[in-house]
Structures are given as structure tokens and as C-alpha cells.
Amino acid sequence: MIQQTRHPIGITDVTLRDGHQSLMATRLRMEHILPVLEKMDKVGFHSLEVWGGATFDSCMRFLNEDPWERLRIIRKHCPNTKLQMLLRGQNVVGYRNYADDVVDAFVEKGSEYGMDIWRIFDALNDTRNMRRSFLAVKKAGKHAQGTISYTTSPVHTIEKFTALARELADLGSDSICIKDMAGQIFPRDVFDLVKAIKDALPDMPVQIHSHSFSGMAPVAYYAAAEAGADVVDCSFSALGWGTSLPPTESIIGAFKGTPFDTGIDIAGLQELTDYFDDMVIEYKDIIQAKSLRIDPRILMHQIPGGMFSNMLSQLKEMGASDRLDEVLKEVPRVREDLGYPPLVTPTSQIVGTQATMNIIMGGRYKNIIKEVVNYLKGMYGRPPGEVNPEVLELALKGEKPIDCRPADMIEPELEKNRAEAEAKGARPGDMDDLIAYTLFPQVAPDFFKKREQQSKEAEHAQVVAAAVGAYQNALHKSAARRAANGTAAAVAASPWATAGRMQNMGMA
């Protein structure tokens, strides 16, 4: 440690995206984001992750908020700090591959509204699924961050990951992210990987994203810094640790005085720490106590926490909880058969369900789920390793897997959807709404309807408020007249107070 020269580490604070996505099902509402933006903007973070991932979907589906508006408001209140987001490559912010025109339009609009750093990722590390996103981000003149989805397997070696980093650099990466979504990276391994990437690409900034589930992430960040990493992802303590990320305050503290000192004043963070602590109380019903704790079992069976609980519920539903051990042993075998996909959405569900089937249904691959068939067809992208030819034959029955990028098979989607979208409430000619509808056709119409309802109500409230204001103004004048006439009068309500309340309610 003391041997090293000073190399300050940047902090990307993810409280407003991955923090609440990990711990409270992406339910953080704008009313709780707005009051802290200006304070967060002043801390000196490398960037703020505030959008992308599940936030776009959740805004419309659960919060009745316009996701684009959320980005615009955050941008307005954070003029000094770079904004960052997670883009799921060709899946954009959804759960399937979309056509290129959707990717292009999404990145163009997001960039226009202020997104600076686009972290582009693919669950299978198939760069074909990321290429279009890179082109779009570069065209918008923004920062494209290429992502390595970290996992462990015989085909996921330091050499392979370094080759992937080179590929991402060739696509135009302005930086590389090592994304350890399961929180399973060993400090030793992240050290070696960062070192290898830095040796291969000496000028490439490297950022680490690890979850706290195994309890090793703070040490992994430290070891990564020793190997030359530049930025780490953290979340304020109230929405940190457990299935979320290492706490922002703890990591800033842990690096203090070391060669990796972030330069951020810890004492200055207390107001934010207190704010988020009080804030999460409002969400206590949706935060599961279990997800706040660490679970070291990922280190023992290499199965991410979320996947483990899914398999456990599946088995319970089938009345087969006693077969968990067999299923746990089947998971790595299925994963091997499928060419070692990283265990992250959606491949974690695919592998977990097929493993359960293999144990419960009286024989391996007696019953092959539709998603495994599609996976083997190449509809998610290229498997990282060789797939088992016997399983391939059983699943595809002689059909050949596609050898192109899955999105090559999708026609442009936006214009085709326009009439339908507008019939279902999208604003005529509005690109934001058309993208939202194309990404989430089941969800967007309901949101459009509620938005219209709200806007009518707000208009109505404004008319009423104006009338009330005029009336109170008249009262005020008459009270002033009475006072001038020597009559004492308590003037409880004033038009200014009314205006203040309206502003608080977001109406002004």
C-alpha cells in the first residue's frame, strides 16, 4: 500500500438507480429524489447513476411517473456532475431484443435530455448485441462504457475477459466496467483482471461494479484500486450493503489517507446519510430484511442469491423442497451443457428452471423449456462456450441455430407502432411516448391514461386555486380596509401562502 503512488479513485454513486433497484424493487419516487439532487451534485462524485436498468419500466408501471421527465428534472438539478445509466445493449431498458431504430431513438433522446455516460452491457457478453448501442452513443457525442459481465466458469478466464475488453475498446469504449452483478468476485481475481486489462489497454479507465452480497466487495474494491482501477460504484448506506452495493460513506472512509483517497470529505456527507436514513422508513414495507444482510453462500455454491430464492420457491410450489440438494448439483451441469452463460437475468432463470425440470420430471431434458430452445437457437446471442451437442439435438431437433445477431431478424419497430400507440394514448407525434410504447406496449397505455387524468385534475386544481386566490385577495383587501378603519382582524390565509402551498404540491 505505502509503496504505491497517489491514484485517487472516483466514486459513482448509484443510490438513485441500483441502490433502490437492489433493495426496494426500483420504487423510489421522484418526490424523494428531488430534495437531495443539489446536495448530491456538490459532493464531487465521478458520476451519479440515476436512470436506466429497471427505472424506465418501474416509473410507468408502478410510480405513474414519466421516465423521460425524471431524467430531465435530475439533469436540471445536477448541473455539475456527470449522469450515468445502465443500457442493456440491444434490450435497451427492456427484456427482449429490439430493432436498431429503437436503440437509436432511445439513445438520441436520452442524450438530448442530459445522459452523459452510457454503460452498455449484454448478459452473454456478445458484443454483436452491444455494437448498435455503441454507434448510437458515439453519434450523440457521449461517453460509451463497455461492460464485462463477470462470472466464473472454465471458459471465463482472465485471457478471455481481456480479449473482450480489447473488443469493447475497438467498439469505441471510453471506459470499461467490470460488472460483478452476483457479488462473487474474489479480491485476488479482480486484482488480476484489472491488472491484465491495464496491461492490454494502458490508457483505458476501468470501473468496478460489485454487489455486497458475499461481504467481499469492499476488499475487492480496494484490491482493484491497488491494481490500478479508476472508479468504483457505491450506494449510500441506507440503500447499500446486502444485495445492493458497498456503502458510499464506508468506501470513501476506507480509502481515506491511502494512495486511493477519493478527496471527498466524509463529514460533509452526513446530511445525505441522515436524509436517506429517514427516507427509507417511508419504504419499509417493501424492503425485505433478508436482502439487507449478507449471504456468503454464493461463495460456496456459486449460485446468486436471487436465483437461489427463485429455485427454492419453485420447488416449494411443486412440493419438492426436499430435492433442493439435487437441483443445486444439477445447476452447474445444465450451465455447462449451455456453454456457461453468466447467471444473470434472463439466463439465471433459464438455467435454474431447466435444472429443476431435470430433477423433478424424471430425467434430464425429458422436458426442455421454451427458453432453453430459444437460447440454443441463438435468440439471446452467442453462448460463451461450446454447448453440449446432445442437448442441442434434443432441443432443436435438427433445426440449425441462427448465425446472425438476433436483432438482425427484427424489422424497424417505431413507425410501425405509431398509429397503435397514439390510439392507446401516446401524444400525437411525440417520440418519447412512441419509444415508451414500443419498449413496453403492455404498460405504457395505462400510464398514458393516468397521465391524462392527472393533467386534467391539475388543470382543474389550478382553476380552483386561482378562484380561491382571487377570493382571498378580496378578503385581504376588505380586512385591510377594516384594519385601516380601526377594526382588528386576524388574517389567517394570504394569497402568498396559498401560492407557496401550491408550489410545494408541485402545481406551480
Added chain:
Amino acid sequence: MIQQTRHPIGITDVTLRDGHQSLMATRLRMEHILPVLEKMDKVGFHSLEVWGGATFDSCMRFLNEDPWERLRIIRKHCPNTKLQMLLRGQNVVGYRNYADDVVDAFVEKGSEYGMDIWRIFDALNDTRNMRRSFLAVKKAGKHAQGTISYTTSPVHTIEKFTALARELADLGSDSICIKDMAGQIFPRDVFDLVKAIKDALPDMPVQIHSHSFSGMAPVAYYAAAEAGADVVDCSFSALGWGTSLPPTESIIGAFKGTPFDTGIDIAGLQELTDYFDDMVIEYKDIIQAKSLRIDPRILMHQIPGGMFSNMLSQLKEMGASDRLDEVLKEVPRVREDLGYPPLVTPTSQIVGTQATMNIIMGGRYKNIIKEVVNYLKGMYGRPPGEVNPEVLELALKGEKPIDCRPADMIEPELEKNRAEAEAKGARPGDMDDLIAYTLFPQVAPDFFKKREQQSKEAEHAQVVAAAVGAYQNALHKSAARRAANGTAAAVAASPWATAGRMQNMGMA
């Protein structure tokens, strides 16, 4: 990291002492300890901390268990691993200074029953309060671990701590522990401190004990290892993190493959991880959710979590919660006036209460609490720094502080207590009971009474069981006779089954 040569780190697992003391008020019962002892003994830990601290008191006060018996049982089931405990120097396992004969007898009996490593500590780092314990441990031929109570202040410098380490070495320390009870040590600082101690005492093993409250402890352990530390304290994840210690599994994982690899197989820990996870469910009513989380505020105001909540409740009781900020600012001033005592029991309570008084009672030191007077008299030991002469004058009103070791003023206690102890239920001539009574005269008599009651009940149960056994035996014989005579008979109960149940109930 890669520059360093292999230096395996030992793990002291503290689940059975500090783990449950930190998170569940020292309430872990022997029935939950017994089933895991043999598994824990096989892991390959450097040592198991299983006794001392608050366990002696808690066994008698809350659990109705003989604390000496707990140690003997643990020793019996852990033949291969060193047992370790926390001894509060001249306070033994209590909360005041005791006479030397109590220290001597306690260490002699504890050693006889199997204690190997005695961690000897004093809240003020006054080695005069530790010397007698060292003599007793060395006389018993056991391992004496000298302790540095870590804190931050202008008088607690690397140089002073290193000088303390030398003093502890002169007293006969077989190893040195850096005890960061508030979880506030920065990785940079622990690195420098370990380095300095290793420079001063190259052959002295150094052990680190830090709590997880600030979230920095895993990195602190790693940095300490880089500086040459030899052993770190951890607690299984179910009773780790938060106000407790870094999780055993996470630290073993974090060190895997590094030069500090513990050599312990992580996968082999799963049975223990699962066991403790299930076990804590039985104690869920006494585990506070808040204490399981981290709280980084210690990094902002240097006030340990426990002390902070105490002050907050005090202020609430006084209806003065709104004055918290003033009290928080007063704490460091009072601490300075008192010569910077480390903020640990009992000095944290003393400083906190006096600071509250100074704010609430209309002026600084208008009202000086009895404990501050005693502290300034030297009744707790020597303050680490200069005390404020004005406060000294106000408190002692011209009286001189003592210049000897506080325990020098205490006559031998044991024999003097014997008649009284036996009148209150201690077994005649029994040294274990006499020590227990002398340490906790308010608590022990109740425990003695309950123990006698239990032993009568057990005796009664044995008589009944023997009678039942004889009866069943007769039944069995008659059934066997009937069977021999061609009569089918279901023999549901057998004397062996009864004996088995009695053994399970701890009666056999």
C-alpha cells in the same frame, strides 16, 4: 498485493462470545452452542473466542447457566482448537476493580478448565490495571495477549500506541491485539500502526479486532494483513456485520488466493453458516434490526453507535431532544477536559452523561457527576492525557488524585466473602462459586437458588425415570412373553428409548 510473499492469516472466530454479545445481548444459550462445537473445532481456526466479556455475568443473570460449566463443556468438545477469552484486566469479567486475589483465582480456575489465550485489556490502556492479570496468566502457563484499546485523539498517536505495545511486551505479552471496539479504525491507520509495532517488535504476533459498524472493517483487515498482521477476529455471518464483527465467511473469501490466504476451505463452512442462520431465528425478538446494519456516522462525529443512542435516549427522557447538536459538540470538549479517555464502557457513559449535563444544566460543570469525580480521582486508572486543571479543581475541591493503582486500595476479597456467599447458596468450600459471588454479589445468589431447585428437579426426574424404566422393562418382558406365547404385541416404548430421551435432556 502480488509483490508480497505468502503470509497466511489466522482467524479467531468470535461467534460464541462477541458475536452474540454485540447483536443479541449475550443471550446465546448452551443448547445452541453444543451442537456446533465439534464442527467448529474441525475448521482450522486460529482460536475460538467463547468466554469472558459479558458471558460470565449473562450466564448467571439471564440464562441460569453455570459459566464455569460452559467453559468445561466447550473445552471437552473442542480438543483441537485453542480457546480464547476477553479479560477486563483488574475488572476481570465485571465492571469495577477487584482485589488481586480475585484476579489470581479467576485466572487459575479458568486455566484449569481449559482457557488457552487470555486477551487482557484496560479501557484506559493503563498497564498498571493489567499487570496482575499478566502475572496470573503466565503463572498458569497460558498465552497472555496484551491489548491496545484503539481510539483517536491528539494524545493517541502511532508513537504512543507503539510505546504501549513495548510496555505490553515487557509485561510478558505472547501477542498484541489492536482492539477497535468502536469500528472506527481507518485502513490507512491500522496499516501504519501494525507496521510500527512490527518494526518495534519484529517477532510479536499482532491480532486485529474491529467491529463492522462503519463498514470499513473488511478493508482494515486487508490493509492490516498487508502490513504484516497475523490474526483477525470474525463472526459467522448470522451473528456478524453491523455492531458485530466482519463475517468469518466473507473474510476467508476475501483473502482467498491472496498472499494472506487462510487455508480454510470456504465450501466446508456451509453447514455452520446454515446452522447459525437457522439458530438466530430463535432469538429474533432480541435482535434489533438497526444493529444488523452499518452506520457510517462514527466516521463523521467519532462517537460510537452505542454511546450515541444512549445520549439520544437520555435527552429524550429529559424532553431535550432538540439539543442533540449542542451535546454532540460538547462531547469532544468534555473528552479533552478528561485527558481523552477512549470512548468505551465505562468512559463512554461518563463522557456522554457529563456532556449532556453541561448543556442541559445551565452551564459547563455546574453539576459534576459522581463518576467524573471518581475518574478524576484516578479510581479508573491514569487518564491518557493531561486533564483540564480547572475541571480537576471543580471536581476534587482541593483533594489530591490517588497516585497508585486503584486496586492497591482494595483488601483481598475472597476469604472475607466466604461465609456470606455460602449463606446465600454458594456450595461450601467451592472456589468457583466463591469467585462468582465475589464478582457479582447481586446476581449469584439467585443463580445459586435456581441451580439448587433445578438439581432437585433433576434428581426427582431421575427417580421417576428409573421407576418408569423398571415398569416399562416389566411390560417389555411381559410383551416378550406374550410374543413367545404367540400373542402379537406392539412394543412402543423401550427403556433404551427412555434412556436416549433422558440423555438428550441432559439428565443422563
